Amino acid sequence: MRKGAETRERLLSIAEAAILAKGFGATSIEELIAEADITKSGFFYHFKDKTELARALVHRYLEQDEILLDNLFKRARELNDDPLHAFLVGLKLLAEMMADLPEGHPGCLVATICYQERLFDKDIHDMTQGGVLAWRERFVALLQEISEIYPPNDDVDMEEVADFISTIVEGGIIMSKALREPKKLAAQLMILRSYIKLLFSPRLA
Amino acid sequence: MRKGAETRERLLSIAEAAILAKGFGATSIEELIAEADITKSGFFYHFKDKTELARALVHRYLEQDEILLDNLFKRARELNDDPLHAFLVGLKLLAEMMADLPEGHPGCLVATICYQERLFDKDIHDMTQGGVLAWRERFVALLQEISEIYPPNDDVDMEEVADFISTIVEGGIIMSKALREPKKLAAQLMILRSYIKLLFSPRLA
DNA sequence: GCAAATACAGTACCGTCGGTACAGTTTAAT
DNA sequence: ATTAAACTGTACCGACGGTACTGTATTTGC
Structure with missing residues (x-):
């Protein structure tokens, strides 16, 4: 579906910026979902x-x-x-x-x-x-x-x-x-x- | 004192290798003290x-x-x-x-x-x-x-x-x-x- | 040889985070 | 209207960073 791909892309962009600024290990899923304004369940729907x-x-x-x-x-x-x-x-x-x-x-x-x-x-x-x-x-x-x-x-x-x-x-x-x-x-x-x-x-x- | 400086150097070497391999955020203090064979208190004695x-x-x-x-x-x-x-x-x-x-x-x-x-x-x-x-x-x-x-x-x-x-x-x-x-x-x-x-x-x- | 600083060990505790599990709900395509 | 997609909500676990404070062995300066 369209909207799903959109959210996924938004998550990817936010994650990329965060990882380039803080490293992978120091980037928490919680900060990503906070910035993307979705829940943890939403995140794990897109990425296992x-x-x-x-x-x-x-x-x-x-x-x-x-x-x-x-x-x-x-x-x-x-x-x-x-x-x-x-x-x-x-x-x-x-x-x-x-x-x-x-x-x-x-x-x-x-x-x-x-x-x-x-x-x-x-x-x-x-x-x-x-x-x-x-x-x-x-x-x-x-x-x-x-x-x-x-x-x-x-x-x-x-x-x-x-x-x-x-x-x-x-x-x-x-x-x-x-x-x-x-x-x-x-x-x-x-x-x-x-x-x-x-x-x-x-x-x- | 001599022994303190030695432990400190050992900690630094272990930390450097770990950080270069995993990044700063993903390097846990616990793994450093495990490899250096000291306690958490020992670590925080050397570095606040x-x-x-x-x-x-x-x-x-x-x-x-x-x-x-x-x-x-x-x-x-x-x-x-x-x-x-x-x-x-x-x-x-x-x-x-x-x-x-x-x-x-x-x-x-x-x-x-x-x-x-x-x-x-x-x-x-x-x-x-x-x-x-x-x-x-x-x-x-x-x-x-x-x-x-x-x-x-x-x-x-x-x-x-x-x-x-x-x-x-x-x-x-x-x-x-x-x-x-x-x-x-x-x-x-x-x-x-x-x-x-x-x-x-x-x-x- | 003794006081004092050094160099740790031990224990206990808090909050955060990654990850799991699973049930429920809204949204959009057909 | 049906069905799949795209989530929300809640609850929980274990590991980890960090704090705090007490205790103790070992040196070292004097």
């Missing part, structure tokens, strides 16, 4: 336990993330036919998107889960690992296309460079939070852009 | 509450971290007089150190705390922010020295490049955990090394 909430949360997060990245790099490609320039535009669009978040990036669910490994079962860890591997595949494909036209100026494994992008996003989020500089993530993405430029620029070498 | 435990943990962590980085980059400098090569050697030493951890990096306390902000007071956030700023200062000094000899091949703010190093470490830890590849952090540090090489290499330009 806290673990299932986590599973649903990760599933939704990775799905939304994929859609966002799809759109972003598709737009970047439409603006520019050259794969290198398209990628550089994509990184800039991503940085701008991050810079536009007034409170900074709320945090990555994958990172939260990694830093609370013992609270989650194999299923969830498989999901987060799969998410990161999907990022890798996406970026490897883009980088491969670039390196066929622009031979890289350093002997690096393209899979590592692909993971480097995720590394900067994850690290940049932490730096933003730790330094309380919401724009730090965007600035760090621009340094990544600098690396990609130097790595593939034909003017050098 | 959980918050003071966190404070002590961060303090110790940042202190140990500073000593480690001091030694590492001092050694790198002794091996090489040129600031750029010394820095590249330092990054390699760091990568090797990370690669030598059989279970991978246990995690960074600063990152854990960032992803559980609402559980900690301003004091602790000031401490973690101070820690990250100390990293920035350290790396800015090293990079400044390099850039005076080797003009950078791209127009980037050295403060951002300094933060980039911390970003890679924080992000690399998460990638290692998420992918369950203990050596991922080391590999990502080598990509950072590739960037530093390209940024300052005089053969390019």
